[in-house]
Structures are given as C-alpha cells and as structure tokens.
Amino acid sequence: MKLLRERANVIALVREFFAQRDFLEVETPLLVPSPGLDLHLEAFEVGTRSAARYLITSPEYQMKRLLADGYGRIFQIAKCFRKGELGDRHNPEFTMLEWYRANAGIDDVMRDTEDLVAMVTGGRVTIGERTIDTRAPVERWTVCDAFDRFAGIREDETLDLAANDEDRYFELMVDAVEPGLAALDHAVFLVDYPASQASLARKRPDDPRVAERFELYVAGVELCNGFGELTDVAEQRARLERDREERSTRGLPVYPIDEKFLEALAHVPPSGGNALGLDRLVALVCGGTEIRPVMAFTLEEL
Numbered sequence: 001m002k003l004l005r006e007r008a009n010v011i012a013l014v015r016e017f018f019a020q021r022d023f024l025e026v027e028t029p030l031l032v033p034s035p036g037l038d039l040h041l042e043a044f045e046v047g048t049r050s051a052a053r054y055l056i057t058s059p060e061y062q063m064k065r066l067l068a069d070g071y072g073r074i075f076q077i078a079k080c081f082r083k084g085e086l087g088d089r090h091n092p093e094f095t096m097l098e099w100y101r102a103n104a105g106i107d108d109v110m111r112d113t114e115d116l117v118a119m120v121t122g123g124r125v126t127i128g129e130r131t132i133d134t135r136a137p138v139e140r141w142t143v144c145d146a147f148d149r150f151a152g153i154r155e156d157e158t159l160d161l162a163a164n165d166e167d168r169y170f171e172l173m174v175d176a177v178e179p180g181l182a183a184l185d186h187a188v189f190l191v192d193y194p195a196s197q198a199s200l201a202r203k204r205p206d207d208p209r210v211a212e213r214f215e216l217y218v219a220g221v222e223l224c225n226g227f228g229e230l231t232d233v234a235e236q237r238a239r240l241e242r243d244r245e246e247r248s249t250r251g252l253p254v255y256p257i258d259e260k261f262l263e264a265l266a267h268v269p270p271s272g273g274n275a276l277g278l279d280r281l282v283a284l285v286c287g288g289t290e291i292r293p294v295m296a297f298t299l300e301e302l
Contacts, residue, residue, distance in 0.1 A: 002294070004294075007282045009283055011278070013290075014077070022073055024071060024075075026063065026074045026115075031055065032056055036061065037243035037257070039250070042252065043056075059098055064264060065261060067100055067268045068266075068268045073245075077100070077278065079093060079094075081185075088108040090181050093299070094278075097249040099273065102237050102268075102269045103269050103271070106228035106272050107272075113216055116265060117136075117281070123286065128287075132185060134187045134218060138187045141191070146181070148179070150179070160171055187216060190214060190216075191214045192207075193213040197198040198245060199239050199240075202227075202228050202230040202231070222280075223282060224275060224277065226272065227272065229270075229271040231265055236262060
C-alpha cells in the first residue's frame with residue numbers, strides 16, 4: 001500500500017514550519033518560456049499557439065522575480081518535470097520544495113534546512129537496522145574534503161577535475177564520494193562546490209575557486225541543492241550563454257535565455273535559496289530511500 005497519509009503529514013509539517021517563520025506560500029506557472037540551461041537537465045516542450053513553452057524543471061526563475069518584486073520570504077511546493085529521469089530516486093514528474101530568503105545568505109538557508117529536516121524527521125531516520133542522526137546542527141564538509149576522504153584526491157586535483165574533466169569528477173562523486181556519505185550514521189552538508197559546478201550560485205568572495213552552494217546528504221540520499229544566489233546580471237548572462245554553447249556542442253536541446261529573469265535579477269537583493277526533493281524527504285521519514293512508495297503513481301505505474 002502507498003504511504004500517502006504519511007506523505008500528507010509531512011507536507012502539513014512543512015507548511016507549518018514555514019508559516020511559523022513568516023514565509024509566504026506562492027504558486028508560479030508550470031509552463032514557462034525557458035526551463036533553464038543546466039547541462040544535465042532536459043525539459044519537456046509543450047506547443048502553444050504563440051510560442052514554445054516548457055514544463056518547469058524548477059520554479060527558480062519565477063520565484064526570483066518575486067524576490068525582485070519585494071516578496072522577501074517565499075516558499076513553494078511545486079510539481080517539476082525533468083525528461084529522462086527515472087529510477088529509485090527519480091521520476092520525470094516529482095515534487096520540489098523551494099524557498100528563498102531576501103537579505104540573507106547561505107548560512108541562513110542552511111539553518112532553515114537542518115531545522116526543517118530535524119523537525120520533520122524527529123531528529124533521526126531509520127533505514128532497515130540503521131539509525132541516521134538528523135538533528136541540528138549538521139556537520140559541514142567541503143566537497144574537496146569529501147573527495148580527499150573517500151576518493152584520495154587532493155583539493156587542487158578535485159578543482160581541476162571539476163573544471164576540465166567533468167566526466168571523471170562525476171564518476172568519482174558517484175562511485176566513491178556518495179557511497180562514503182551513505183555509510184555515515186549522521187546527516188552531512190557538502191559545501192564549497194567547485195565554481196564550475198554552480199551555474200546560478202555566486203562565487204565565494206574570499207575564494208572564487210568555489211561557489212556558495214550546498215547539498216544535504218542523509219543515508220546517501222541527496223536531499224537538496226542550495227545557493228547563495230548570484231545577482232550579478234552580466235556574470236549570469238555570460239554563464240547562460242556559455243551553457244547554451246556547451247549544450248549545442250553536446251547536441252542537447254538549446255533553450256532560450258529568459259530575458260525577464262535577467263531583467264529582474266538586477267533588482268534581487270542579496271539572497272539565499274534552496275530546492276529540496278520532497279518525495280525523497282518523505283521516503284526517508286517513512287524508513288526508505290526509494291520514492292515509489294510515497295508517490296500515488298510513478299510514470300511506470302500509469
């Protein structure tokens with residue numbers, strides 16, 4: 001039987017958490033003129049009478065436009081769509097929890113994240129015979145620390161791989177780093193991602209080799225992807241144009257640049273944001289790492 005009552009309980013707790021912190025729940029469109037240019041995501045295109053539109057891979061662009069309009073604390077529980085993603089922790093249609101804080105930084109959003117997960121999980125998750133500590137505060141490891149511990153790769157080599165041999169970087173992440181994280185008996189934040197791996201995050205002012213990006217891992221499950229948000233319009237445009245060129249080189253679909261997003265970005269205050277896989281969080285609360293039992297229907301069940 002599907003665990004839909006448990007799912008409903010988690011969603012209610014999430015809404016309670018953000019209401020207590022004076023966040024406004026918002027709804028933004030699912031059909032958009034650009035789904036973003038992340039090299040590792042492919043969107044569903046939907047034809048309309050006027051122009052091509054795409055199902056969102058994330059509500060990020062439109063939520064940042066709301067930040068620009070003066071909405072300082074916002075969250076959304078959104079259906080998102082990513083082509084070709086199917087597996088124990090993936091479905092082409094899934095549920096994302098995304099939130100933003102204006103006039104805040106990455107540390108503020110990380111505290112939101114660890115407090116939310118601790119509250120929803122009761123401070124621990126049980127996977128089989130294992131108990132994983134999810135209490136706040138959560139340990140923070142840099143990506144380079146994790147590569148050193150689990151892959152035997154030093155900092156300079158890790159940064160070089162991320163910039164110049166992305167395939168090898170991801171191979172080590174999947175084959176060495178993530179299994180190492182999965183064996184831990186506590187949650188952990190990975191922070192300070194190589195700058196080449198953070199297309200919408202700002203670089204750290206004191207170390208531009210890395211970006212203000214974090215991910216939270218629990219029992220080997222990557223739960224979220226958070227940023228200190230890039231608000232420099234010229235730099236953001238340059239990154240998007242590079243991504244368009246790279247997508248073309250790789251033979252991937254090339255999506256439009258969202259000009260209204262870039263126009264609004266000039267008015268976004270310093271902000272932090274996070275995108276958390278709600279299906280994955282519910283699965284952990286229910287004692288598993290697979291999302292199928294906590295979704296009413298996956299693609300394969302339709």
